[in-house]
Amino acid sequence: MDITATDPIVDLQHRFAQLLSQHQGIVLKVARGYCAHLEDRRDLIQEISTQAWRAFPGFDPQRAQFSTWLYRIALNIAISQLRGRELRRHHHSEATLDDDLASVADNAEDSASLAQLNTLIQRLPALDRALLLLHLDDCSHREIGDVLGISASNAATRLHRLRQQLRSHFNPADSARD
Structure with missing residues (x-):
């Protein structure tokens, strides 16, 4: 099966990549705000990007701007990961x-x-x-x-x-x- 530029999946991927690139500052800012270590930030950035891609087919520009939609996804993932880290650190004093x-x-x-x-x-x-x-x-x-x-x-x-x-x-x- 040939994938061409008119393929809807390719169009969707291209549109997502373009929007994510335009708004990458949001993802980076959230990652810096929620992760102190570089490797944790990289993992969070990857997870945000992955989850945003999975949710992208449901993105409706009539309901929200892409930046608002991406912030919501990024913050939800960051908060979820933070909760997981906090549970793991429960026995450590800070x-x-x-x-x-x-x-x-x-x-x-x-x-x-x-x-x-x-x-x-x-x-x-x-x-x-x-x-x-x-x-x-x-x-x-x-x-x-x-x-x-x-x-x-x-x-x-x-x-x-x-x-x-x-x-x-x-x-x-x-x-x-x-």
């Missing part, structure tokens, strides 16, 4: 988010603060991490809500609370005034 935030606040002038902040983001609960990643990607509250399956007002409220929580840990003096 520093708490509060301890790490306090450490960053103590060393705010230190050039390693950015690396510590990245570590802290990786330890946020899955929904908060997704919310922060989408916010840092300049998504509107409506877009964040669409991706996470929550209302725009819920996204705004959760984001406000997350910012307050992080601000209070980084600047305890500021939170005392609130």
